[in-house]
Amino acid sequence: MGIKECLINALTDSLSRAVGMSRHEISELFKELKLKLAPTPSPELGDYGVALHYILHREKIPREEWGVFGENITRELMSSSYRDKCYIVKAEFTNGYLNIWIDYPRILRDYAVYVLTGRIFDELKSRGRGRRVIVEHTSANPIHPLHVGSGRNTVIGSTFANLLRKLGYDVREHFYVDDMGRQVAVLVYGVSLLSKRGVEPGPDRKIDHWYGIVYALTNILIEKAKLEKKLVEEAARIHDVISEAAEKLLGLYRVTGLAPIYELHVSFKNASWKKRYIHNLYQIIRRLDKLLEKTMKRLGNEESKGLSKIVDWFRRETSGFLEDYREYMEYVEAENRLGILEPSVHDVLEEEITDPLIAEEAISELMRKYEDEDPIVSDMFRKTAGDVLEGFRETLGRIGVVFDEYDWESSREIRGLTRLVVEKALSTPYVVLEDNAVILDLGKAAREDDYVRELFGGEEPGRFVLRRSDGTTLYGTRDVAYSIYKFGKLGAEKVYNVIAHEQAREQKQVKAALHLLGYHDYAEKLVHLDYEMVNLKGFSMSSRRGRIYTLDELIDDYVEIVVRDYLENKIRGVGGLKYRIENLEEFQSTAEKLAVANTRALLLSIDPRKTLAFDPSKLQEHLEGSWILYTYVRLQSILRKHYGYEPLEHLEEIGRDLIDKLDSIKEIFLERSEKELLESLLGYPETLLTVEESLETNKLLEKAMDICMKANKFYEELPVLSEKDRGKKYTRLILVALTMIILKELLEIMKLPKLKVV
RNA sequence: GGGCCCGUAGCCUAGCCCGGACAAGGCGCCGGCCUUCGGAGCCGGAGAUCCCGGGUUCAAAUCCCGGCGGGCCCGCCA
Known part of the structure; x- marks a missing residue:
């Protein structure tokens, strides 16, 4: 070219x-x-x-x-x-x-040969030359179902992995099972309470969703109990504050002689006695606050000066209580919501979790025992995390993702390497020992080491704690160990970690640690593919409160929309209310495919580094997936009609036939829409190479959409099969074939399911 | 407080790295084409101080400086 x-x-x-x-x-x-x-x-x-x-x-x-x-x-x-x-x-x-x-016709001829002989794909493959690359993605904590945020990770990660495959790398997709953290321990604690009383997951709920409820309720009940304790302690103090306020107001009245201040004094005095009765302290504070506010306004700027001091003081004293109370109510609300879903889980956990300190101690105990490889506790962790992963596999299977490996944080290899990391750190000049804790002073390293300095730029590198005073290791330590595992044991020449942007700093610290430990090469070949969070309009997700929009729900919501859209269209068209679905099974499978395409397209649609925001109640406005598949189906149907067989099953035959026809398109003038389509197709290889470099996986979707748009315009404007002029007809057939082939490649990269007909 | 990222029609985004001719696409809205290969489509229309101010330049959405607004990060958490 x-x-x-x-x-x-x-x-x-x-x-x-x-x-x-x-x-x-x-x-x-x-x-x-x-x-x-x-x-x-x-x-x-x-x-x-x-x-x-x-x-x-x-x-x-x-x-x-x-x-x-x-x-x-x-x-x-x-x-x-x-x-x-x-x-x-x-x-x-x-x-x-x-x-x-x-001279576009000549370019078209050259490109047609390039694509139809498959040389274009061979050349792209030559880039990776079979080098081993690991893409670690998803790696969600096994404590609740995958949500749309993890979904974004999965879609970006698996798309990037497929891209690298097209570029000829030997790609492995790995899932890091983060089973040694506190969150899993919370879940295991909840599960242990339940199994003691014979409550187990049932067949009515997908297994990861069941565990999700258990995790959330366990967490909610502990947090709620903590807040309860705190609120009770606070209440006594708040009553004192109110009494004191009453005294202050009386004093102020004596000085100023302003009647409204005396009114306030009476209200506060009365409120301070209310503790003898059963009244909601939160409401009382709110009422007193309002009275203060009103009086301030009534008095005006000059007269309210003395009062405003009291107001400020009162607010300072009560704000903590109000905040805690609001948070407490949120937990109550969450508890009620989840309790209705799984009453037996709720009832048992509510009975068992009474003292938050006991619960916390039990959770810490579980973590310690797991770290010490206690056999019974290890079984509990493995079983629980394994069950949740089973649910993950099911969801991931729906969107076409299968991992080559699940690497457990708790595995023997990673534990071993974690010890090695701490050991090696001890002999670096940047190690700091404090109360038996092992810490890397990255600030010092940045001052003395070019690589580390450049890595953090203007950022404060901070201290990287590798071992706590109590001898246990941290997430970051094990992450460094895992990186060594990926390069050393698994032989990766490059590793891409698809990890949320909020962990950017931790990822830099891991790289810095690798470098300082002498793994210069690994540090440089470790790439953080960072992506921003998903924001839902009118719905704030909080996994700790069990409020998540799961990936399963998103796909199911799309199934509903796709089916509705399709049938409404048919009913309005020829079918009427009696429109008959020919083959119900096939119909369902098509709907599922379209739903998956839309889900993947939605999660892939914007630059990973930008926040993805959408309104779950407006999914019908995000149908890019359907749109692409539909174009793909039309292209096939044109070729099917011309050749009389399934075009995708006879690509070589079609290629040979069209190459034979190239001589007949020499003297052709290309229409505007044809040129634009060709131009878009020409950019395909560059798109792949750009994305490999820039990590902007959304560009792949954009390319596919651009090609579809140009293709739609092209055959809206120009006849293909019914074109009389032989040269024009073959020009257009070639364009259709090239478009279909390149679109197929893009669908494979983005794992949009392929459809033959709709 | 410090660091990083973002700010483009009513809404969501692309373009910015690497400055160029009317700022591109989608959703939504208005008006057409109801399928002779394809209507989950196509054509037309309305809708933008490219956050604000300064600078560099023949030329700024793009580069530089200063503001404003939003997000994230600054743990012996994961």
């Missing part, structure tokens, strides 16, 4: 002659991007254009003489030997731009 490069050479040659600058100077201008060759904004202006204003200005050519200059440069270009080489058919100078027209 290399049209652009060719044109740049041609322009360098012609410009140097027309202006009298050396070729070297001109080519430097291109390199410095003072001159830039780019597609024109519209076909009327030619295919490619270059802005020459810089040269015009530099050569001090007055506006009136631009025309002469233009003629000159155009003549040079059209008479040069590059004219033929670069497919140039015409050049024109307007407003300081030199615009060039290209």
Whole structure:
């Protein structure tokens, strides 16, 4: 290919002659991007254009003489030997731009051979040369079902893995099972209380969803109990505050003689006695606060000066209580909501979890025992996490994701390497020992080591604790160990970690630690593919309160929308209310595929580094997946009709046939919509290479959408099969085939399910 | 308080790294085309101080400086 490069050479040659600058100077201008060759904004202006204003200005050519200059440069270009080489058919100078027209039919012929023989795909494959790469993604805590946030991780990760496969890497997808943290211990604690009383997961609920409720309720009941304790303790103090406020108000009345202040005093005095009766302290505070507010307004700026001091003091004293109370009520609300879902789980946990301190102690005990490899506790952790992972596998299977490996944080290898990490750290010059804790002083490292300094940029690197005073290790320590495992044991030449942006700093610390421990190579080949969170409109997710929008729900919601959309369309059209679904099973499978396509497309649709926000009640506005699949189906149906067989099953035959027809499209003029479609298709290889570099997986979806849009316009405008002119017909058939083939590749990368018919 | 990221029509985004010709696409809205291969589509229309202010430049959404607004991170948590 290399049209652009060719044109740049041609322009360098012609410009140097027309202006009298050396070729070297001109080519430097291109390199410095003072001159830039780019597609024109519209076909009327030619295919490619270059802005020459810089040269015009530099050569001090007055506006009136631009025309002469233009003629000159155009003549040079059209008479040069590059004219033929670069497919140039015409050049024109307007407003300081030199615009060039290209021989598209010839490009189409070349590209058709490139794609239809499969050479394009072989060339892309040559990039990776079978090198082993690990993409770690999803790695959600096994405590509740995957939610839309984890879903975004999964979709980005698996898409990126597939992209690398197309680029010829030997890709492994790994899931890191984070089973040694506190959260899993909370779940295990809840499960242990339940199993003691014979409450087990039942068949009515997907297993990870059941565990999700157990985790949330266990957490909620502990947090609620803690707050309860705190509120009881606070209440006594608050009553004192109210009494004191009453005294202060009385004092202020005596000084100022303002009657409304005496009114306040009576209200506060009364309130301070209310503790003898059963009244909601929260409401009392709110009422008193309102009274204060009203009186402030009533008195005006001058008179309320003394009072405002009391108000500020009162608010300071009570704000903590109010905050805790509100949080407490949120837990109560969450408890009620989940209790209705699984009453037996709720009732048992409510009875068992009474003292939060006992619960906390039990959870810490579980963690310690797991770290010490106590056999009974280990079984409990393994069983619980394993059950939740079973639920994950089911969901992931729906969206076409299968992991090559689940790596357990608690595995022998990673435990062993974790010890090694601490040991090695001890012999680095950056280690700090405090109460038996092992800490890497990354700040010091940044001052002395270029790699570490550059890694953190302006950021404060902080201290990286590898071992606590009590001898246990931390998540980050095990993460460093896991990285060594991925490179050392698994032989990865590059590792991509798909991890949320909030962990960016931790990922840098892991890299820094690897570097300081002597694994310079691993540090450099560890890539953090970071992505931002998912924000739902009108719904704030909180996994600790069991309020999550799960990936399963998202897919199911899409199934509903897809079915509704389709049937409403049919009912409005030919079918009427009696529209008959031919094959119910096939219909369901199609709906599922479309739902999955929409789910993946939605989660892939924007730059990973930006927050993805959508309204779950407006999913019908996000149907990019359906839209792409539908275009794909139409392309197939055109080829199916022409050849009389399934095009996807006979790609080689079709390729041979179309290559034979290439001679008949030599003298063809391409319509605008054809050129635009071809242009979009030409960009396919570059898109893959760009995404590998930039990690912007959304660009793949954008490319697919762009191709579909151009394809839709193309065959809306132009007939293919019914075209009488043989050359035109084959041009269009070739375009249809190329579009289908490239779209197929993109669908495979993004794992959008493939459909033959709708 | 410090660091990083983001701010583009009513809404969601692309373009910014690497400055160029009317700021692109989708949703929603208004008006057409009810399927001769394809209607989950296509065509047309309305709708933008590219957050604000300054600077560099022949030329700024893009680069630089200063504000404003939002998110995230700054644990012997994971």
